[in-house]
Amino acid sequence: MNGLGWIFRGEDSLVYFLCNLGYDVWVINLRGTEYSRQHTSLSTSNIRYWYYSIHELGIYDKAIYIGYSMGTTSFYIYSTVFPDEAEANLKGMVGLGPAINFKGAKSLLQISAYVWPVLKPIINTLWHGEIIPGYTSVFELFLKTSGGMYFMQTLINLIAGFDYDQMDAISYPLLSKWFDTAAVNVWTHFLQIYRSRIFQHYDYGFTRNMIIYGQLKPPPYNISKISIPVALFVGKSDWLAPVPIDENKNISSTWHFDVGITEQI
Secondary structure, eight states: OOGGGGTTTGGGSHHHHHHHTTOOOOOOOOTTSTTOOOOSSOOTTSGGGGOOOHHHHHHTSOOOSEEETHHHHHHHHHHHHSHHHHHHHOSOEEEESOOSOOTTOOOTHHHHHHHHHHHHHHHHHHHTTBSSTTHHHHHHHHTTSHHHHHHHHHHHHHHHOOOGGGOOGGGGGGHHHHSOOOBHHHHHHHHHHHHHOOOBOOOOOHHHHHHHTSSSSOOBOOGGGOOSOEEEEEOTTOSSSOOOBOTTSOBOGGGOSOOOEEEOO
16 A cells, blocks of 8 residues: 555545644655565566565655554564664554454455465565556546445455544545555565464575575564554454453553554444
């Protein structure tokens, strides 16, 4: 997803709201998305261009103060790999729909996690490391009809959870600009975390893991290193990234840091 998701609702968007309050707001487009595809030497048709995972998004690209979904994942990686730098540069982090712990998830992505090993080499061969370039144009055609919007709403609900009251039908035609392409390795890393339920580095396979990490399996990210204040906002009906909360509505101790949880009602 690109940064357009923060502004496509115009004056109703969070970016406009914060700007109107006088804040200096920077909207980030992660590499490979529509507005961030330039490279000093590689073109997007070169598979080497797409050879990065969420780890690289976290440690090389800019950290995110207010992040949504995978944007929060990038923050966690950045602040665990460079905890001192994060503490020096950030006053805190606000995470919307934080994607780090998938325990209890029941998203449609469960299916894609198991078919991905078959799809990955096919996509790499056809599109050189990029996940189906141009598919947003198909979404754009879909969203021009009421039937297409209903289909997209159903698809989003199956991925993220059913909550019709939170859906903004007026903004649907703009969703095609928000959904964007991504590197195969980014999605591989995301599904790796999803399947293993472990927030860990990218798995290159036993041989390369030994070279890169000095062990057969990728090491977990140590989120206990995060020292800056973190506030997480989680949807009560979130199927993709539910935050583990006990019967007393306290966040699971596995998260290792103090957060405030606000559930949608």
